[in-house]
Amino acid sequence: MEFLFDLTANGLLVGLMYSLVALGFVLIYKATSVINFAQGDLLMFAGYAAAVMTGGHGMPLWAMVLVLCAGMVVLGFVLERGILRPMVGQPVVSVIMVTIGLSFVLQGLVTIIWGASTRELALPVRFEPYIVGPVYISPINLVAAVIAILFLIGFGVFFTRSRLGVAMRAVADDQQASMVVGIKVPRVFALSWAIAGLAAAAGGIIWGNQIGVDTFLALVGLKVFPVVILGGLDSIGGAIIGGLLMGVIESLAAGYLDPLVGGGTKDFIPYVLMILVLFIRPYGFFGHETIERV
Amino acid sequence: MLRLNNVEVVYDRTILVLRGVSLDVPTGRIVALLGSNGAGKSTTLKTISGILAPERGEVTAGTVELDGVRIDHREPADIVKHGVAQVMEGRRTFQLLTTEENLIAGAHTRRDKARIEQDKDLVYEYFPRLAERRGVKGGYLSGGEQQMLAIGRGLMSSPRILLLDEPSLGLAPMLVEEIFEIVQRLNRDQGMTVLLVEQNAAMALTIAQHGYIMENGRIVLDEDAEVLRNNEDIKEFYLGLSEAGGRRSYRDVKHYRRRKRWLS
Ligand SMILES: Nc1ncnc2c1ncn2[C@@H]1O[C@H](COP(=O)(O)OP(=O)(O)O)[C@@H](O)[C@H]1O
Ligand SMILES: [Mg+2]
Numbered sequence: 001m002e003f004l005f006d007l008t009a010n011g012l013l014v015g016l017m018y019s020l021v022a023l024g025f026v027l028i029y030k031a032t033s034v035i036n037f038a039q040g041d042l043l044m045f046a047g048y049a050a051a052v053m054t055g056g057h058g059m060p061l062w063a064m065v066l067v068l069c070a071g072m073v074v075l076g077f078v079l080e081r082g083i084l085r086p087m088v089g090q091p092v093v094s095v096i097m098v099t100i101g102l103s104f105v106l107q108g109l110v111t112i113i114w115g116a117s118t119r120e121l122a123l124p125v126r127f128e129p130y131i132v133g134p135v136y137i138s139p140i141n142l143v144a145a146v147i148a149i150l151f152l153i154g155f156g157v158f159f160t161r162s163r164l165g166v167a168m169r170a171v172a173d174d175q176q177a178s179m180v181v182g183i184k185v186p187r188v189f190a191l192s193w194a195i196a197g198l199a200a201a202a203g204g205i206i207w208g209n210q211i212g213v214d215t216f217l218a219l220v221g222l223k224v225f226p227v228v229i230l231g232g233l234d235s236i237g238g239a240i241i242g243g244l245l246m247g248v249i250e251s252l253a254a255g256y257l258d259p260l261v262g263g264g265t266k267d268f269i270p271y272v273l274m275i276l277v278l279f280i281r282p283y284g285f286f287g288h289e290t291i292e293r294v
Numbered sequence: 295m296l297r298l299n300n301v302e303v304v305y306d307r308t309i310l311v312l313r314g315v316s317l318d319v320p321t322g323r324i325v326a327l328l329g330s331n332g333a334g335k336s337t338t339l340k341t342i343s344g345i346l347a348p349e350r351g352e353v354t355a356g357t358v359e360l361d362g363v364r365i366d367h368r369e370p371a372d373i374v375k376h377g378v379a380q381v382m383e384g385r386r387t388f389q390l391l392t393t394e395e396n397l398i399a400g401a402h403t404r405r406d407k408a409r410i411e412q413d414k415d416l417v418y419e420y421f422p423r424l425a426e427r428r429g430v431k432g433g434y435l436s437g438g439e440q441q442m443l444a445i446g447r448g449l450m451s452s453p454r455i456l457l458l459d460e461p462s463l464g465l466a467p468m469l470v471e472e473i474f475e476i477v478q479r480l481n482r483d484q485g486m487t488v489l490l491v492e493q494n495a496a497m498a499l500t501i502a503q504h505g506y507i508m509e510n511g512r513i514v515l516d517e518d519a520e521v522l523r524n525n526e527d528i529k530e531f532y533l534g535l536s537e538a539g540g541r542r543s544y545r546d547v548k549h550y551r552r553r554k555r556w557l558s
Contacts, residue, residue: 160395163402170388170399177386179345182374182403182451 002134007255008248013141015247016148017206021220022227022239023155024199030172030234031192033092034084037099040221041106042197044213046072046204048110051119051213061124068201076197080190088186107215116215121208144206151202152240155195159236168192172234226274232284241286246270295320296342296378296455296489301356301366303334303341303511305349311337313511314356319455321361324481324488326498326519329508335491336383338508339457342489343380344370360455375403377454383463383491385444389433393424396432396443400450410450417446420476438469445473449480455487456480462494470494474501499523 025039046068053064083102087095125143129136159165171178171188179185207220227246231238254266277284296319303312312334319325329335340346342358344365358366365373388396397417401410418425421442427435435443441461448456458477462470478501480486492498499505505522507515515522522528 163398166391166395166398167402169391169395170402173388173390174386176345176348177382177388178399179348179370180343180374180380180382180386181400181447182371183399184369184371 003255004252005135007251009135010138010141011248011251012244013137013145013247014251015244016145016152017203017243018223018227018246019240019243020148020151020199021203022224022231022243023152023236024196025224025228026231026233026236026239027168027192028196029228030236031168032084032189034095034099035092035233036196037096038103038106038221039196039200039224040218041103042072042075042200043203043207043221044215044218045075045106045110046197046201047121047208047213047217048114048119048204050201050205050208051121052114054122055119065201065205068205069198072197072201073194074197076194077190080193084193085186085189103218107218111215118212118214121205121213123205123209125209140206140210147202147206151199164191223270226270226277229274229277229284232286235284235286238284238286242284249273295359295361296487297357297359298338298342299357299359301338301341301358302354303337303346303351304354305351307350307352311351311511312341315508315511315513316356317506317513317516319487319489321454321487322481322485323504324477324490324502326495326502326505327489327491327508328493328495328498328505330493333508334511335508336459337511339380339382339459339489339491341366342373342457343378344368344373345380371403374451374453377452378457379448379451379453379455380457381444381448381459381461383459385437385440387432387435387440387443387447390431392429392431393435393443394428396447397450400447401452403451409452413450413452417449420449420480421446438465438473441465441469441473442476445477453486455489457489457491459491460493461490462492462497470497477501495522495528 021039021043025036028034028036049071050064050068053059053067054061059067079102083098084095087098123140123143125139127139129138130142131137159169167178167183168188168191170181170183171185175185178188203220204217207217211217211220223246227242228239229242230245231240231242249269250266253269257265257269298315298317301312301315302310304310315334315338317325317327327335327338337346337351340349340351341353342365344367346352353366356366357364360376360378363376365376365378368376388399391399394414397414401413404410418428423439424442424446427439432440432443445456445458445461456477461473461477465473474497477488477490481488481501490498490502495505499519499522502519505515505517505519506513507522507528515528517525
């Protein structure tokens with residue numbers, strides 16, 4: 001029973017990070033209808049940049065975080081402007097191909113610039129777990145959760161309270177009607193990529209710390225797919241719940257199934273689940289929130 | 295004054311939909327643009343507000359001027375800032391945004407917070423039902439409420455001219471009357487200029503001072519509302535006062551009359 005608590009608690013903490021990265025993905029999909037296969041590679045890119053900045057000559061952590069966040073926002077803008085905007089109006093498949101292309105370009109780029117060997121991304125977080133009653137909590141998971149929660153709250157406030165946030169949701173809802181009220185739709189597209197860049201920065205730092213920084217880091221991004229399929233491609237709330245679920249499922253699989261079969265289940269169980277969900281509810285549990293009433 | 299001068303619009307670079315449309319909407323007036331389905335009324339409004347591009351439409355000739363300034367070939371956001379608010383056909387309220395957020399989105403081009411709040415109160419004053427439902431998502435409002443919200447959202451940009459595309463579509467007669475009354479009040483009390491597109495000609499001509507009739511992308515008649523209300527052919531075709539149905543156009547009506555005279 002305590003083991004179950006343990007696994008669930010740590011799974012939830014890890015899951016919040018999945019929620020955050022999935023949010024970046026969902027935002028782009030909602031605002032621009034682009035399925036971004038390069039989300040994981042953005043995260044990897046951020047991880048590399050973070051490792052390079054803190055390693056060696058050692059930039060202080062706060063400076064690295066600032067530079068990285070700013071840099072990833074700029075990268076988001078540049079990518080949208082440079083390679084996605086020219087694709088507006090092209091068939092969905094072509095746009096998907098572009099993001100897949102982007103994914104490989106980013107992987108190639110980081111190896112050319114920074115080499116293929118695994119880098120360490122050290123964070124000043126202690127290793128020994130905190131013990132809260134019966135539950136052992138890993139400090140890095142806690143840090144990840146706090147960061148994710150801060151980001152999610154920040155986005156929540158932005159989307160409901162700010163003029164630009166409301167405009168972003170309006171564009172996701174009805175592009176032409178948004179144009180009619182004077183919202184500059186291309187600007188909103190760019191903004192959604194910038195936010196995805198920001199989410200990737202957070203993910204890159206946390207996962208880079210946990211599994212080390214090399215091109216495999218991009219694989220974390222693939223977890224976004226079961227998360228968003230579970231939650232619904234077009235639902236922000238779904239992304240958050242999907243992320244939490246994914247964290248818990250992985251954690252439980254690692255705790256209960258791995259000892260039986262000798263490991264590795266947590267890496268494919270999410271996908272099994274994704275396929276099952278696709279059979280039952282192709283639009284996810286929270287997706288397709290169109291309200292039928294006119 | 296809004297002035298369209300010989301405007302031509304082409305969709306997909308091939309389909310000529312507006313074939314030289316000219317019309318004037320003097321400041322402070324309600325002008326009706328009438329015509330049957332497919333005549334080009336919505337295209338005319340989309341031309342004015344500059345949102346043809348996503349439908350692959352393009353203005354190939356002519357000009358659109360508002361108070362002497364050309365607004366054709368401008369960005370939609372620019373046109374909104376210049377004082378044009380379009381309320382699209384089918385309402386198009388933001389379904390996942392609350393009533394209040396829909397209004398906030400309507401004020402997107404403005405930065406004057408205090409005035410925005412005032413205008414929001416004004417919208418709630420004109421549409422008390424919206425005030426009651428300010429926290430409800432657009433998608434959960436009734437058709438009539440959504441139409442009110444769409445108009446309210448348009449007003450939030452503080453426009454000089456309101457373009458209304460078939461506000462009566464799919465609504466019960468009582469509601470249509472209510473909405474038209476409010477449009478009339480906006481015109482009277484706020485001096486709001488209105489270009490009103492309708493298939494429901496009878497209703498539109500009760501509040502408009504002037505009317506244009508459009509067919510196949512051309513203006514075929516341009517008269518005072520009073521004259522149109524009393525025009526026999528218009529009555530027969532658009533106001534549904536004749537028992538014979540199935541005719542396709544105002545021209546057909548005329549033609550038919552001529553033929554009838556000739557036969558008898
Ligand atoms: N996006 C489009 N692409 C091609 N043709 C269009 C498009 N929108 C409208 N049309 C055509 O233009 C004509 C006028 O349409 P519209 O302006 O919507 O008429 P109305 O509003 O008077 O019913 C119709 O024949 C319609 O089929
Ligand atoms: Mg129409």
